[in-house]
Amino acid sequence: MTIRLIRGAAVAAAMVSGVAACSAPSGGSGGGESAYSVVIGVASEPDTLSPLLGYGKDGNSKIFDGLLARDADLKLRPALAKALPEVGDDGLTYTYTLRDGVEFSDGRPLTASDVVFTYETVLDEKTNNTARSELDAIKAVRADGDDKVAFTLKYPYAPFAGRTVLPIVPEHVAGDQDPNTGSFNTKPIGTGPYVLSAWSRGEKLTFKANPRYWGGAPKVKTVTMAIIEDDDVRATRLRSGDLDGAILPPNLAATYKNDSDESDSGKKTYVAKSYDFRAVTLPTENEVTGDRAIRQALDVAVDRQAMADKILDGAGRPAYGPLPIDDPWFTKDTERGQDLDKAKQILDRAGWKTGVDGVRAKDGQRATFVLRYPSGDKVREDHALAYASDAKKAGIDVKAESATWEVIEPRMKDDAVLAGGGSTGDPDFGLYTLLNSSLAGDGFNNMGRYDNPAVDKALDTGRRNQDEATRRAAYDMVQRELVKDPGYTFLTHIDHVYVLADRWRGLTTQLEPHEHGFASGPGWNIEDWQPKQ
Template sequence: MTARTVRGAVGAILAAALITGLAACSDPAGGAAAGAGAGDTAVVGIATEPDSLSPLLGYGKDGNSKIFDGLLTHDADMTLQPALAAALPEVSPDGLTYTYALRQDVQFSDGEPFSAEDVVFTYRTILDPGTNNASKTELDAIASVEARGKDTVVFTLKYPYAPFAERTVLPIAPEHVAGRQDVNSGDFTTHPVGTGPYLLTGWSKGEKLGFAANPRYWGGEPAVKKFTMAVIKDDDVRVTRLRSGELDAAVLPPNLAEGFRSDPARTTYAAKTFDYRNVTLPTGNPVTGDVAVRRALDTAVDRGAMVDKLLEGAGKPAYGPVPTGSPWFTAGTERPHDLAAARQILDAAGWKAGGDGIRAKDGVRASFPLWYTAGDKIRQDHALAFASDARKAGIEVTTQAGTWEVIEPRMKSDAVLAGGGSPADPDFDQYQLLTSSLAGDGFNNMAHYDNPAVDRALTDARRSGDPAARKAAYDTVQRELVKDPGYVFLTHIDHLYVVNDRWEGLTTQVEPHDHGLGSGPWWNVERWKPKQK
């Protein structure tokens, strides 16, 4: 299996290393990346970077960081394991109390001891209404968090929340640093201090993040002493820099990764994922706001062709946020490609074809824009394929590329080629994606989807400790998405990584949508060892 990261990324305290070790990576002319090829140095190419490195603002909430640790972490099989906790939590019979005993041998990277008060500070701060954390609804079940001495933390829940332990992979911030500054704009957001295997040595936004091994790490100092993540949004540029030797590894789309298959010096790693690509269908748009149009588009798309031609088989058709191979998937909600059925839906709803083949109803032309992020070949290819399929049904989709700064203000009215997915629990992805209470809240519920039956089912599922009741609720959600799709789900995508064949210990996990800092074969870079020649 392939993997997602579990350790964190800490605190900006070795500025000298940035100057000596990372300067070459930022060379716009393409000079050699910092230490690429050295046995104790790794430079990897990623496509995105976070807005902040503070876990109080959402960074690493799924455990995917290098500077921080959570109470728990995931192993290669995505099984929860102790991290800052000394053991898995003790859970009360009613499912309302989780008690964590903490390690007593942990220091933050600045030498200060870690304690239960840091855990309490982290969770209380995230839940504070003044904290700008868009994911705080994921912690809605918490009624209180209390320290019992320095080495025990007790969470009391409002209701039995089955996946609560999964939420405690969230990184822990130091109260003695983050608690002395503004949570939303303080220095900690870019100069973090944590307990993880690496220290942040520098962050040049839009270019790279540099890390150095943490000599105080409770799990032992990593063998990879310097680790650089080069932020390269354009897929083709990432390939060029990998071939030139500037990068030791990179995440690549399937068609570009294919060019390295026969390279004897590099290995391609494929990670199974919950990562989907979908098209948002804003309910405020006069075209996509019509349920008939949404149903027709959901039926007109040829998902199988997208997997075969765009992903070269590295993925599977998507009919919702849950992959078909998951035990949470609802059998019978697959939608076969049926162009004739799509046309019939539109005919019955009064969308009539004009002379150019594009339909119209009550003076409204069946036409809308579809945005995708510039430089992302997978999204571009999906957008173009979706537009082609829509055209065959009589709907005009005009594809446009832009940055998120350009796209975000348009999300309420324009369609977006978006993505998401979390393997840990269906609540983590579906609630924020579909609940009407979060419509328009940043990147939550981008389509402004509003379905009362879905709202009820999502609430029932997250408030139940009964696996059968939760499965029934998520079955309801998936069936409602067939009748009233707020999104057209296209594919679930395998993540492909090409890595120089110089280390031992590389594995992957089942990955979420996010496959930058926390995912990829470097999820456990702190355990890599140079290959013996």
């Protein structure tokens, strides 16, 4: 999906009255053809289906494949490449040999020139891909014949192989188009297990099994993504049988049980642990949130554990930064509980005095600001309201307001946003675009325009070194600096909960990033599902 990492599952789609006309599961919950098709309710749709603009950049796009992919345990495995890369020159060259016999869905063979074209187009500054910084280490990419690709790096970049899950597009199709406006954005051709057969904006996307797929044609022949922005509507349509499955907030998913004797219409729940955080952006250019004391006070005023327990119904955990507490790179002693006395002391020392209405002020400026959250997202709404309630106890007036993303986007420079983000694979993947000042205001990268020279230096150190001890010290420093100078108030890390009809075998989940949809949850390996007999 487009690289709006902080946005939601993707770019939020407006609800359309005709969405109920989406194809319903055929044959109900029984066997037969119903086991060979699936209709899944998702909260939003992508802006584009072109990897050149960021779609599927972290893998699992289902229309495309990368040189590498990740297995159930997130370990890298060969995909379009025959094997993991050969690494040489002290980490400055990565060479991949392509798998034999791979074809795009139009029947044309995959070649090394397609790989070169894909990476060079993404790196071209004229291409509107805000994830370009993720490939900053690449100096050059070249083809060696039809089946070998060599990357030369500017500096040793330890997690580079993880960046080569980037989906590969056909040069013979996309090469003749403007990557920003061409028809490839909505009519993609790839090597993946599925092909797009129809797309009704704001309503649904339908995918058909790719008979040319190098891994073998999937048993599930048709997959439909029903775009249903509102959580409650999605849950209602799932319960009515209009959907085979859906991603749901934990409190709505909790109504379904896995015990077949007690299950609702033969459905099962699947929980995927994730790096997906909810946080409040604190714009540095806002007169209130730009004050470090305000940000520090808010950081200790919030009750993260209560949010995880009550809002997420236990399907998540407190967030003290971008990395979850069980991540091996998490700095263990940065956990912090609610401390309202400390919050008040911070504000007192900084000159924020309590007024007669209970709201603090300093030099004539009241401690008040707007916090926007996307309409229809109940989990973000509940986080926003809880955050405002906690802030009020410290004397800070937070006005939580719902809005569409079309309203929120132009105001992100000045207004706080109940945001989401998080990437798996390596700390560089999730931290650099979120915090580096060079990306301040770059779309949904660094939304709050956080600017901390010490953090910038540490992020560059972590990115440009292969020595694990050096990298660990750098990311440790970043996390400690976020306690002293918070650019966000991190609240929770959310488990992704999916409910699906119990008609297939082979369903599992992965540890997930923020982005999730058709190719996430149990759908990460939908090409391997087997209908129950």
